[in-house]
Amino acid sequence: MSRPGFVLSVDAQTPPLVVFQGEKVLLERMPTGTNVLYPPEPLAGIRSLDAEIEKALNSPVDSEPLAALLKRGSRVTVVFEDLSQPVTSRTAPDVRQRVIEHVLERAAAAGVDDLELIAATGLRRRLTANDLQRLVGERVFASFYPDHLQSHDAEDAANLVEVGRMPDGTPLEVNGRVVSSDLVISVRLATAVGNEGAASVATKLAGARTSRALVSAQATAPGLDPFENLVNAVGGTAQVFTIDVTLTPEPTGPVTAFLSKREREWTLAERALSAGLQAATRVLPSRARLGLAQVAGVGFGVTSVVAGKPSSVHPITQSFLAQQQLGQVDQAADVAIFGIPNPGQVGTALNPVTAATLALGQVFHGPTADPVVRRGGTAIIYHPLTPWFHPLYHPAYSDFFAEVLSQSTDPGVIAAEYEEKFAEDTWYRHLYQTSYAHHALHPFHAWYSAAPAIEHLGDVIFVGGDHASTRRMGFKAASTLADALEMASDSVGLDPSITYVHGAPVSLSEVS
Missing domain, CATH: 3.40.50.11440 (LarA, N-terminal domain)
Known part of the structure; x- marks a missing residue:
């Protein structure tokens, strides 16, 4: 039985906390009074x-x-x-x-x-x-x-x-x-x-x-x-x-396992390893940082295997996942903070559309039973939103970002005016069937999945986000957390309640 999740209230003695930002691993000091939602600790993997x-x-x-x-x-x-x-x-x-x-x-x-x-x-x-x-x-x-x-x-x-x-x-x-x-x-x-x-x-x-x-x-x-x-x-x-x-919700391995631990419990060796990892992600070029993330994350441990009739197995699985992942906060905050890493298992950096939709998915389907941020509140997300698209995997994503989002971010308009054109395009279909490209509908469906969160929120601010990417998707960019909170003050006031959701999003693996 692992330790359950808990909520830490940041005070003057709280050390800097791990925040993922694309290929980078940051240590950030959160404002005093911030509630830090730690998920349950991962269960030990199955021995046999x-x-x-x-x-x-x-x-x-x-x-x-x-x-x-x-x-x-x-x-x-x-x-x-x-x-x-x-x-x-x-x-x-x-x-x-x-x-x-x-x-x-x-x-x-x-x-x-x-x-x-x-x-x-x-x-x-x-x-x-x-x-x-x-x-x-x-x-x-x-x-x-x-x-x-x-x-x-x-x-x-x-x-x-x-x-x-x-x-x-x-x-x-x-x-x-x-x-x-x-x-x-x-x-x-x-x-x-x-x-x-x-x-x-x-x-x-x-x-x-x-x-x-x-x-x-x-x-x-x-x-x-x-x-x-x-x-x-x-x-x-x-x-x-x-x-x-x-x-397990997060990768396990000798190099990066400490990143999911509670920072107050780090050993001296883990603090030194953290400093070295931060230095490496600062000085290495982005593609090398991606390689570092892939090597460092050894893999995910298996916590259960259940087989049988689908309608009977899936509720058991769902219940087990809830025990393993879900935390609970007393009430929705004015501001929620999320860190989004680039997933090493996919083999490529997240393009801005994927990164944004993945991040916004945490508002409703992250490691809490209810939305962690109130209606009209602000989501502050750490990710660079680098405008890079894999030339083999993402041709439709690249065109969706450049041609569609530059005209509208409204899902209704996008569906009515652009979806059929992409879906019926013979070149996209050819690339999907004969090469290794995502289907032309894939970016549309990803964007639609983020619509409920966008409608729920008053502001979406990306710390370290590329200004052109954030503007094209209808969001805002900030250089630091302090800048992001100042930008959010127009809608949530000067003394907002803040919740930081600690760790990588549990649905990160769904992105490809």
Whole structure:
């Protein structure tokens, strides 16, 4: 049992606190009276992962053991999370590989010879051969790639099957291999409270037209659950067996583990290591700093493995994540402060659209049960918002930032005037299907996801943010925390209540 989260009130004896800012790690003195929300300390990782996987597959929740579900002559598909979820280790096999190998051993013993593996990428980019080998391991990769190991293609009309219709008549199209299977085995990395469940799997296997309609329906009718029909349709055509794996909220490793600890408990060695890390991130060029972050973060520990019927497994997973991640504050603050690092597991710096939407997602879906900042309050976010886009992954993001956000930041206007143009563009579609670019709809959906937070807040201020990037997205930039608080004083007064959410956002791994 780990220590629960708690709230620290900053006083004169409080040491400087860790704040992530892109590739940088800062130590900032927070104003006296600031409430610092520390999340629960990470649980210790599982000692014997293989034994835990065996136990989950042999004693699943509300289901027969996996071995009993695998039949000779049956059509089996294994779907697994892609690189938008964190790598659990940079040295040992990834947990996805470990789970898949256990599944394949049982399938072979049962005489299953029609089996495929699909990376549930949704509208995100295809995985390269190296990406796939990194996730499933050399042995599985060599046995199944390329004919029976691939990424989902949301634009492959020949391999999408209609399983129902939306209320407006839009077809619900899903990966044809999944629909035609007798058994679908879903290997999920459950990382964020409020973003779990069957819908998170089904939408990653849907067609682009379906994904677009689902997001539009949710945006226009927030009380509606447009994903329910899709989930029910998939469950109605194939038996689904899910394997949920929960991870520690932050990376573990000898170099960076101390960054998630409470600063008053740092040893002298950890204080010296902090000073060295800060010096390195100040003097190294940005690309080298990104490399430093990737090497320093060893990986995420596994805290639980639960398998069985999806509708029974997901509530257990959700409850476990809540215990592991959620903190609680007495009341929403006038000002909330967040630090956003660049995720080493993705392999590239966050572009400004991704960084902003990730940061704003913390207002409602971060490590608190309720919004940490009041309606009309201010969010102060540490991130440079460097206007850099990966040339291979982000062509649509680059154009969305340059062409769309320069004209409007209003989701309604953007959806009406620009979404169809991007969605129907043959060049973007070509890059998505034949190269490694995100789908053209991806930046639109990311921006829509931030709309509730933008509407909730009075001001959004980025400390260290590029002035052109912040202005284009409708936000403000400040050089220091003191400057940001002075800018916020127009809306929250000269003596606002402040809450700093300590540590990296729990949903950081969802970005790709």
